[in-house]
Amino acid sequence: MTTTTLDARYDAVHKTLDAVGQPHLLEHYASLDADAQAALLAQIEAIDWPEVARLIESHVKNKPSFELAGTIEPAPSYPKQPADDVQAEKYAEAYATGEKLLRNGKVAAFCVAGGQGTRLGWDGPKGTFPASPIREASLFQLFAEQLLKLRAKYGAVVPFYVMTSPINHEATVTFFEEHDFFGLGRDDVMVFPQAMMPAIDMTSFKCLLAGPGELALSPNGHGGSLKALHTSGAIADMKQRGIRQISYLQVDNPLVKVVDPLFVGLQELDDTQMSSKMLPKRDALEKVGNFALVDGKMSVIEYTNMPDDLAKQTDADGNLKFNGGSIAIHVIAVDFVAELNEGAQGFALPWNRAEKKVPYYDPDKGETVSPESPNAVKLETFVFDALPLCDGSFVLETAREEEFAPIKNASGAPGSGVQDSPDTSKQLQIDRAKRWLSNVGVLCEDGSVVELKPTTAVEPSDLERLDLPERIEAGSRVVI
Numbered sequence: 068m069t070t071t072t073l074d075a076r077y078d079a080v081h082k083t084l085d086a087v088g089q090p091h092l093l094e095h096y097a098s099l100d101a102d103a104q105a106a107l108l109a110q111i112e113a114i115d116w117p118e119v120a121r122l123i124e125s126h127v128k129n130k131p132s133f134e135l136a137g138t139i140e141p142a143p144s145y146p147k148q149p150a151d152d153v154q155a156e157k158y159a160e161a162y163a164t165g166e167k168l169l170r171n172g173k174v175a176a177f178c179v180a181g182g183q184g185t186r187l188g189w190d191g192p193k194g195t196f197p198a199s200p201i202r203e204a205s206l207f208q209l210f211a212e213q214l215l216k217l218r219a220k221y222g223a224v225v226p227f228y229v230m231t232s233p234i235n236h237e238a239t240v241t242f243f244e245e246h247d248f249f250g251l252g253r254d255d256v257m258v259f260p261q262a263m264m265p266a267i268d269m270t271s272f273k274c275l276l277a278g279p280g281e282l283a284l285s286p287n288g289h290g291g292s293l294k295a296l297h298t299s300g301a302i303a304d305m306k307q308r309g310i311r312q313i314s315y316l317q318v319d320n321p322l323v324k325v326v327d328p329l330f331v332g333l334q335e336l337d338d339t340q341m342s343s344k345m346l347p348k349r350d351a352l353e354k355v356g357n358f359a360l361v362d363g364k365m366s367v368i369e370y371t372n373m374p375d376d377l378a379k380q381t382d383a384d385g386n387l388k389f390n391g392g393s394i395a396i397h398v399i400a401v402d403f404v405a406e407l408n409e410g411a412q413g414f415a416l417p418w419n420r421a422e423k424k425v426p427y428y429d430p431d432k433g434e435t436v437s438p439e440s441p442n443a444v445k446l447e448t449f450v451f452d453a454l455p456l457c458d459g460s461f462v463l464e465t466a467r468e469e470e471f472a473p474i475k476n477a478s479g480a481p482g483s484g485v486q487d488s489p490d491t492s493k494q495l496q497i498d499r500a501k502r503w504l505s506n507v508g509v510l511c512e513d514g515s516v517v518e519l520k521p522t523t524a525v526e527p528s529d530l531e532r533l534d535l536p537e538r539i540e541a542g543s544r545v546v547i
Contacts, residue, residue, distance in 0.1 A: 073101065076108045084111070087120040088273075094430065095279035103280040110263075110282050119265060119274070126420045127267050127444045135361075135368070139377070141388045142358035142365060144345060144462035145333065157336070164335050165328030172223040173311040176325045177301075177399075178210060179292050179450075180239065180318035181232030181261055187477050187489065192235040195242050198321045198474060200493040201518040201546050206318055206474075207242065211249035212521035213325040216529070219522075225326055226308060227251055228301050229258045232286045236260040259299035261291045266425040266443040275427040275443055278435065283425055288447025289317070289395070290416045297408035305401050311335070313404070315397040315450070321496060322472040323396060324525065330463055331398050339459035340403035343367075343451070345391040346467050351379040356393035356451060358462050365460035367393045367451035391462055393451060394471055407453060415456060416448040472496060503527045504547070507535065514541035523547055 084090045149155035180194040197203035231239045248256050263284040265274035275283035314326045356367040380388040407415045425443035429436045472495035475487040500519035501511040507530045
């Protein structure tokens with residue numbers, strides 16, 4: 068096997084950067100040692116520079132404006148509970164279809180986990196954060212335990228694909244290795260990083276350096292997950308396994324159903340390409356995306372782009388018209404992800420511009436400068452922007468207390484008014500466990516703390532034939 072020398076790599080990279088007007092990124096190359104030189108070249112080689120050049124023209128030199136154009140209507144949705152006997156029959160058929168897909172090994176789980184736990188005061192990837200109320204099991208462990216339960220129920224593997232970012236990739240891989248892949252098996256867990264994009268100075272239109280031998284980079288957005296599935300070889304692996312449907316989740320929600328047979332089954336029955344779960348919004352201006360039909364196409368309008376008067380519109384009964392809040396839970400057809408990546412124009416999702424304060428290396432000062440106001444453009448894609456590209460898509464309502472307990476903020480005990488903290492998430496996990504147990508006759512006294520392991524139950528019916536305690540006394544802490 069031939070090895071390309073540093074000099075040859077440098078020459079190729081310099082030629083590429085010259086062609087797109089970014090040769091300054093190599094100005095300090097000669098001052099670096101060989102390892103730092105190799106690391107800088109690797110960063111540059113990983114970026115699609117012709118694409119960056121196109122985006123500088125369209126999104127940095129020019130500032131695309133968001134306009135709500137065309138007809139905008141509330142998106143219809145499947146209700147949490149079937150509305151009539153006909154719909155009840157369809158839900159039953161969909162659930163059975165989802166179970167059949169699981170039994171036949173046709174479903175994969177895909178977790179987007181590129182973030183660090185910095186906001187939580189956690190030094191490590193967010194997926195390693197201790198999330199459960201008693202065992203303090205990590206988010207990754209809770210998801211893996213769900214997959215183990217599904218394997219036991221249906222007698223087939225649900226392979227687990229985890230997308231990291233370059234900032235947490237090695238730590239995530241090490242975490243899985245140290246925990247022996249939580250019993251899933253190394254061959255059934257694939258961990259890969261998403262691509263990065265350079266930050267671009269808003270005035271000079273030059274890509275910024277974070278240091279003499281390091282680009283100022285950021286992940287290319289959660290929409291980049293659909294590109295990373297392709298470039299990593301994950302889609303090829305899924306096709307080799309015969310996978311049809313991908314259950315998409317983000318890493319911060321310990322109550323998420325890693326795979327929901329009803330949701331997967333509805334997608335299969337309706338022959339849709341990408342579908343979503345939604346929650347009724349807490350209020351008109353809750354900071355979540357809004358499901359809507361834009362010119363008849365399923366879309367998500369970010370809360371920052373949703374006019375207040377539209378968000379507050381009500382129907383004849385006084386209910387919000389745009390009540391469907393996006394919670395980043397999707398089912399995506401494998402073939403659809405392949406189509407997005409293999410078209411003649413390349414990856415199909417639109418890019419979005421964000422103006423940010425980005426620290427940068429100033430060669431005149433020989434140090435990194437932290438700007439006081441936005442100085443750079445970051446470019447990212449959003450996964451929900453794939454929805455209007457679908458031939459078919461639906462929205463399924465779910466219950467907040469059953470499937471949504473995200474961990475985003477460092478503090479906020481129940482009752483404090485702060486949402487989405489470790490404390491509020493743990494309380495929601497406890498409440499759901501006690502509710503499920505109460506439904507099968509277990510008396511859970513006030514003041515008791517219960518953790519229900521995913522290997523025990525991923526849905527209430529899993530508890531029906533288990534040997535359970537009759538009572539969980541106040542003050543006790545019980546793991547079932």
